Amino acid sequence: MWSRLLGPRVIGRTGLCWRSLFTMRLKTSEFQSLFNDGLNGLAEVFEKHQHELRIAGGAVRDLLSGKRPEDVDFATTATPEDMKRMFQSAGIRMINNKGEKHGTITARLHNENFEVTTLRVDVQTDGRHAEVEFTTDWQKDAERRDLTINSMFLGLDGTLYDYFKGYEDLQNRKVRFVGSAEQRIQEDYLRILRYFRFYGRVALEADDHEPETLAAIRENGRGLAGISGERIWVEVKKMVVGNHAAHLLELIYNLELAQYIGLPPDGNVEEMKRVWQNAKGHSPKPMTILAALLHCPEEVEKMDIRLKVSREEKSLALFLVKHRRELCRSQDEPDSLKPFTDFIIDSRELDSQSKVCELLKYQGEEKLLAELCRWSIPRFPVSGHDLRRIGITSGKEIGSMLQELRDIWKKSRYQMDKDELLSHIRP
Structure with a gap:
């Protein structure tokens, strides 16, 4: 998997802590799978102009954990101006350069985007934003990152550069801030x-x-x-x-x-813990867990104002808060889906089935959840046109009759076909 090139060694002192560089060589298939025409072309440009290019941050953490990262960010000693000149001379297209003032240039090679950021140090922070200066010191860039496991770099030859024992923390499953936790948080x-x-x-x-x-x-x-x-x-x-x-x-x-x-100060923590235990093995949506903390629809509204959740997420929270007690399995038929399927059939919402699935996760109804996931919404077989063909012409009467037939259809567990239902119409 890897071989050690250089063990830990003290290489100086910073305001954060002693510098201790650890390196090793990564040789995993996940790392090798990153290399394609795009990345190879990118590497050639930086090598030609004698600027270092390394994989940075979360992608390094994922590779060291045996995962192929979904997104790969790169860091470099080249400034944004250097990169623009390099890419222009190589005929490489650059896109979405809104991050240029923070040192990020996005290059497009072989139909793939590569986001490359100049090494930086924070000059001033206010707890939300940072003013940065560019540097060529990899150590100083690592210092400004949040957690040790996110502060490592990986050379394109597979060499790991780890200044703050991030690899050791990852191996020991520890999550620590780089240097002072208070300082990192205040940034x-x-x-x-x-x-x-x-x-x-x-x-x-x-x-x-x-x-x-x-x-x-x-x-x-x-x-x-x-x-x-x-x-x-x-x-x-x-x-x-x-x-x-x-x-x-x-x-x-x-x-x-x-x-x-945005969470209620007196949130129902015990309910949340119970719901999490019920749902954790069934891939619950985030709002399914958070809804357990909320006591009423007004708290959903307050949360939405603070967090600006999506319309679908807010709708799910309101649904769960409203129906988590009243929509439940029948005491007479505890293994029956009927209360839930009836609700879905009567609902005019397109996503009612997915909401009811989240409700069953919330309630811990594993068996009913599995059944509902296999269930398809049946189509009511009778239409107003069918009633007109047998002589019912009043719009009000058609509406009333359709509802009566729908109730009969529901009682049959949606099994009756059109002819059976029409046979219930009295001449």
Whole structure:
């Protein structure tokens, strides 16, 4: 899988901590699979102009975990101006260069986009945004990143460059901030939620946090109030569908963060923990878990105002809050889907079946959920045209008769065909 090139060694001191560079050579199939005409062409351009190019951040973490990353970001010693000259001279198209002031240029080679960012240091931060300066020092760029497991670089020859024991933390399933947790959080308060999200992805144990990390989060939690709802919702959604979600949501309440991120201050944590236990093995939607914290539709509205969730997500939350108690299996026929299929048949919403599936996950009805996933909505076989053909012409009478026939059809478990239903019409 890999071979060691250079063990840990002290190479100097920064304001954060002692520099300790660890390197090794990665030789996995996942890493090799990244190389195609596009990446090879990109590498040739940087090599020709003698600028270093390395894979950065989350892609390195994924590769070291044996996963092929979905997105690969690159870092370089070349400035944006250097990159523009290089790509122009090579005839390479550049697109979406809105990130240029932050050092990012996107090149398009062989129908693939490659996002490359100049090494940076933060000059000034306000908890939301940062003013940056470009550098050629890989160590300084690593210092400005949030977590040790996200601060590593990988050369295109497979050499890992790890300054803050990120590889060791990844092997030990530890999630730590680079240097001072308080300083990293104050640079961007969203890092609090990123910590929780990556904890759910990496940590084996539900409650294995470093006390000083939780203390720094508690002390700086109010900074989340200044972060946009859209950014918060992206992180919360990912956290809620990861591992340890119930523990992490409870921790958010214990650390008094809920009020800053759109969740009710007195959220029903015990209900949420129960629902998470019910649903976790069935790929619940994030809102299915979060709805358990909400007591009433008004809290859905407040959450939407803060987080600006999608129309579909808000609709699901309102549905679950309204129906989680009243729409349930029959006491007379506990194994029957009938209450749920009747609701779907009567509903005018196109996504009613998917909502009811989420409700069954919420309620822990595994057997009924499996049946409903196999069930297809039947088509009511009678139309107004059928009634006109047998002499019923009044619009009001047609509407009333169709409803009466629909009720008979439902009682038959949707088995009656058109002729059987029409036979119930009295001359």
